Amino acid sequence: MTSALLLLLPPLLQDPASLLAAQRAGLGDPAALAGLGTVRSRGKVKFEDYPAVGSFTDLLAPDGRSRQEVAFEGVPPAVRCTNGKLYWMSGTGGVEIKKGWSAAADVRLFALGRHRDWREVYARAELVGETQVGERACYELAMLPKPPAELGLEAVPGEEAPAPDVWWLDRDSKELVAVAVYATLSGAGWQRLVMDYSDWRTVAGVRFPFRTRLTFGPPDHQGVLAITCESLETHAKPQGDPFQPEDAVFAELARIASGKAANDPGFAVTQRKETLTASVRVRCKPEQLQQQLAIIFPEVMGHLNRVQVAPAGAPFTRYHAFGDEIDLEAGIPVSGKFDGNGRVKLSSLPGGEVVSGMHVGPYEELSRTHELLAQWVAAEGLTPQGGPWEVYWTDPGLERDPAKWRTELFQQVAPRPQADSEASPAPGAAPAGRSAALERLGIMVGTWKVTGGGGAVHGEVRFEWLEGGHFLIQRVDLMHGEQRVQGIEVIGHQRQAGEEPAAEITSRFYDSAGNTSDFVWEAGEGTLSIWGGQRGSEVAFHGRFSADRNTLTGAWSWPGGGLEFTSTRVLEAR
Known part of the structure; x- marks a missing residue:
């Protein structure tokens, strides 16, 4: 005009x-x-x-x-x-x-x-x-x-x-x-x-x-x-x-506070259900991989549209064998069974225990993260089962910056034997080398009933010494509204082989959704403080024990919010 x-x-x-x-x-x-x-x-x-x-x-x-x-x-x-x-x-x-x-x-x-x-x-x-x-x-x-x-x-x-x-x-x-x-x-x-x-x-x-x-x-x-x-x-x-923020938001706030790089894969063992997929399996030269995927994904999506089956996840590629040729299977998770046609078949991604981690960056750098995944699995004493797979959470057609592409890696592993922690004998005297600061955290050993936010959060946590007595383990089973939060946290002084232990007591929490969060712990005279990421973080818990040390009252706080918590010991410390 x-x-x-x-x-x-x-x-x-x-x-x-x-x-x-x-x-x-x-x-x-x-x-x-x-x-x-x-x-x-x-x-x-x-x-x-x-x-x-x-x-x-x-x-x-x-x-x-x-x-x-x-x-x-x-x-x-x-x-x-x-x-x-x-x-x-x-x-x-x-x-x-x-x-x-x-x-x-x-x-x-x-x-x-x-x-x-x-x-x-x-x-x-x-x-x-x-x-x-x-x-x-x-x-x-x-x-x-x-x-x-x-x-x-x-x-x-x-x-x-x-x-x-x-x-x-x-x-x-x-x-x-x-x-x-x-x-x-x-x-x-x-x-x-x-x-x-x-x-x-x-x-x-x-x-x-x-x-x-x-x-x-x-x-x-x-x-x-x-x-x-x-x-x-x-x-x-x-x-x-x-x-108020979910656990994954707290984990990101803690990561920012700790200065940890955003592209750390954060490998962790999680449980997943078997997932139905629509996929095409082919063999190709490594240099033909991207060309094959550019053909397979539209082919699978076109078939799902024709049979009116809804996708139920992001595209994936699973590698059954590497060598001069790659034996791969690529496709899309689906919401239900369907009749295959030509190359597109009904298949599945395995359930059970898997190791997962997030690669952030160009696809050309995925091979390095696969190497790190294999090293992590070996270092944890786990046994791989079948080939690893990748899930592509970023659409390169929308996010044009390869540095921001997110690809989740998975490796199924053999089930680990379940230790009977209740039957494990608790260490008696503190082992040689356990610091006074870590010894003070021993006040947490036992099972605690937790309530917070006027009942919005409730459940139980259990603390116990890891064999050897140098690390404290927290097992978490809480309900936060309608969301169940389960996980395990390892608490202690970080120490590389042959080096002196770190001065601060830090921890890493692994939850059932595959998230990891890092914290700093400090027990004082009748007090407990926890910071997300690093000491002084805006995400923090500060609490005080009752005179008999069987009740802990305090509050988590974060930018724009917080929740008061009460933890009551329900089993005697061992």
Whole structure:
């Protein structure tokens, strides 16, 4: 639209603020808008041209705390969340702690969901002109975001501002037709998200769109999600505090605090279920591997679309044999059985005990991580069973930076004999060389009943000395809301062979979901302190024992939140 034509518009409609005021007036009663409580919406999500159907839940509180989650079978849920201070995202790209413009984009996305006034998150609006969105004539507005500092967020030095957001308003009704926002997606980095709204309905005096068509990705690799809201509440009362971080977020905070590299594979033994797959098995020269995968994955996906079987996970490659030729099997996990056709067969990935670890970086460097995996398995005294496999969590068509590609490696191992820890004799006197600091942690030996967060967390933990008495073992079995947290933690002084032990007492926790977390421990005179990552971390527990040393009360704290805990000894220390 030329500037001359723009001059022909009525003066009032040349003012972006007036257009946006008309749009807001159309949302409903001002008192109802101002009185919105926690908005909770739930429904279904479906990729166009893709048979899988997932679910979503949005929780948007008046004080800015927000959580958006999308879940598909076999894939880590995509979560975008803030507790009001800490912003994070998790999914196929792992956990990302957000700052700067990335966090600011989330603030704007959350604001859209609960109809916050545009002036709270945008510095100004500019009228671009008129355009067509589908069959609707619209005004196009460039919305210039407020910088992170003005939103109370930590800025990232040297970070450039993204392009302005775009709002399209219906020319006649001023209804919000579509919005474009630059934001980060888990496993995909910065993307332009275009949300087309329709099926507006009134709930408690306020209008909300019940259908959204979300388009993202570059023009040559776009994804389209159809989002259908099935229920919406304007004064929801969620159980517990769903805006606080999950264990994987704490693990990432601890990693950042410790200075540990993000590309550490973090190998751990986990239990997994056997997974049905659709796959093609071939033999090829090593230099032909990428060419073969570029053929196999579309072939498998095409067959699943034809037989209408939903994928249930990310693409994988399993290596049955290496040599002058590679015997490989590549495909996609599936939600159920199907009839094979040609090269595409029904197969499976094994269950049982597996060692897993995450490779972050280019595919060309995967061979080195496979070597590290084999070395770790051997060092742990484990016996490999069958060939290793890779799961590709990053779509290179969306995330173009190979340094950020995430590939999970798996190796099935023979089951380990289960030690009868209850029957193991506890060491008597402290072994030679056990430090006084570690000896003080012996107060934890025994079984403890744990409750926290007003009952949101409950279960048991058990501490015992590892044979030899130089390390303390904690076995964890807790419920955190509806999530079960199980794992084992090894606590003591790190010591390389032939070297002196480290001064601090540190630990590594391995959970049943495959996450690892590092901590620093310190027992004082009747006190216990634990820091995530390193001493002084913002993720920390501080507690005090009762006079009889059978009750420990304290609290975990982290940026923007915390939980009080009470642990009560239920078995005598041995």
